[in-house]
Amino acid sequence: MVKKIIKKSPKTKQIKKAAPPKPNKNIIKLKLDLGTKSENTWCPGCPNFMILEAVKRTLATYIDSKKYKKEDFAITADIGCHGKIFDYLNLSGIYGLHGRAIPTAIGMKLGNPNLKVITFVGDGAIYSEGISHLIHAFKENPDMSLFVHDNQVFSLTTGQSTPTSQTGYVTKSEPLGEFDKPLNPIKIALASNATFIARVNARDTPHMVEIMTKAINHRGFSFVEIMQDCIIFNMDQNFKDKRMYKIPDNKDIKIAEKLASEFNYNSKEEKIPMGVLYHNDQPCLEDRWPQLVDLQKRKVGWINK
């Protein structure tokens, strides 16, 4: 049995890098239109810029395909460096409270199930303050996407340890060093019946676009962990790129469990599988509530019920 799983190991079945979508003029225009005039206050060189670029490309392609218009998207953002993406995207949404971006987003879907909702959070935000909401979102499976900017540190509050920071990490608030082992969010997701789990590298824009598109297409709660270096705090955790390898989309729960165990957020040697680590189809929240099914059929929110 064990052998069989090892045989199926995705390491042996790597796929070719997906070709980046060819930028056309319209997409460039749409991307511009997705930006705002707000002054960008991320540190020069912060990979958050690349996440922003990937989101714009993904959504511009979506809008270009005429499947959705810009107004159909709504976002929620948490508080932290990552959350500033809210100010840089010309999209509807709520820049919410620390830890509460998920329930705020689920609320939007209850208020209008036709919206395409994306939530941006940090590892501090979602694995500390908002962990209960994350687990329940996996369970409820609302049709929305969660993008976690995981830099393994509380950056905007100047570098304290988060639940995914490495053991021994010394900070101003924990000068004796972090005593705990980091949480493994992928395992939590699997244990909570997540229907879409992916991991991407913030320095790999084309891959981000590919996975973000899949996440948004997934009917249900799509959880995307974006491994993002912070170039100011906890730099020890940077430079993981060389250990990352891409896997084909996986639907097998056994394989998913194995993939989840490969990287423990602590080690400096382990390989890190990237891509869709697990996905399956389960009815989403909006398809289980008759009231919401009705609103979707009629393509309206409560406002026009």
Place this chain on the structure above:
Amino acid sequence: MRLNIVIGGAAGQGINKVSTIVSNILVKYGYFTFNYRDYQSLIRGGHSFNTLSISDSQIHSHYASIDIIVALNKRALETHKPALKKGGMIIIAKEFKKEGRNLNIALAGALLKILGIPLENLNEEIKLEFKDFDKALISAKKGYDSESEKFVLKKLDNKITILSGSNAMAIGAKNANLDIYIGYPMTPSTNALHAMAKDQIKNKMLVFQAENEISVISMALGASFAGAKSMVGTSGGGYDLMSESLSLQGITEIPLVVYLASRVGPGTGVPTYTAQSDLDIALRAGHGEFPRVVIAPGTPTENIEIVADALFLSEKFKMLSIILSDKHLAESEFSTTLTPKKATKITVKRSVPGTSIVKASSYESDKFGNSTESYILTEANVDKRMQKYNRAKEYINSNLEMVKIHGKKNSKNLIVGWGSTSGVIIDAIRDLDAKFLQVIYMKPLSSLIRKELEKADNVILIECNATGQLGRLIREKTGIKIENRLLKYNGRPFHEDELKIYLGEML
């Protein structure tokens, strides 16, 4: 005419069933009832009781002294016998043990015989409630025949409905076309959650139970942002958890209604009992300065009307509306002939996602809805929020009933109170030289209050809390301190007879 019946026993023995059957019959027979429910935080055992008060005119309270005891066990008899009036009656459940599942029906039968109400009224009720009623009819007769008539209640011509504050919340929500109600179980707000959930499909509404109160309010803000008329319900502890999001409401200006049904705190306190001790947090919870309205109904009928007003105000002024209730109002069963005023039509006219780009932020924001730290914009935004409150205040002042005056309008004796304590005050001053000022809007506070206080010679503040929270609020807004206070804070509401004695001494 006034009678008070205590039906007591262990939780799970069916006390509520007896009082429900009897009050349904009495109300159809034209009598006003008030049913106080006293129960512990347990599911089986312990001691619970209902005091069913009956009158031929409108009442909103119960007595401490009792005319009839229906004891489902020994403990009930021992507990309530000291309060039994001279010549009072006792019905003991043990005598009907053989009736098994229909014991409660036999007890109802015995009770109705004492009240002198013909058996056919009970039989009709049984046929309405049960499919398989043959055995129940036999039990009813057995109970009925076991007693003799003590009172003869004549049929009266009143059209009365029974209502609890929790049902009123659901009716109010339906009348106002509420779209989404979100909650998390916590006594005494749970019954409103149940009442809303029951008919959600029929009422074209969605009722959602979230994982905790923080999620409850976050979801409601998200839903309201997307265009749904949204409300949340909770009690003190859950409301505490919501505070940060109350503040988020303040800055995002997303319309929201919060139903806060108080119980005895601090901490878990005495969870199934009543208190008016959360006025302070209703008025002030949440960091920063932002507008809100706080409205406290005194009866279920007012509660129905206030749901619509709260929703209307929150939508019109993009503001937080808090409906402040408590266990006594939420769970006691009132009866009334009044019909609530028609709900104002609420239309959501704001821009919503899906059709336009709308941004709401927990940061102070610029005209695009993006973050700003500019001192000019910060100040301008604060001013905008304060001006909004002034507009809301003006609107409320000229359009809504912020206080009510009951009793003798020209009396120099003024009683001041609010919320669930209003009913018992109205009943207790019926034959006294006193006027009662019921405060309904806690925020904004009516300017009439100062005028009434200045006119009176003798002012008494009555509240179910230990510090006189309304009194403090009035002092803050008017500079007038009410010296005479009657405060009760043992988890039990005032009884009418008890209050009459106190007032007799104070007036």
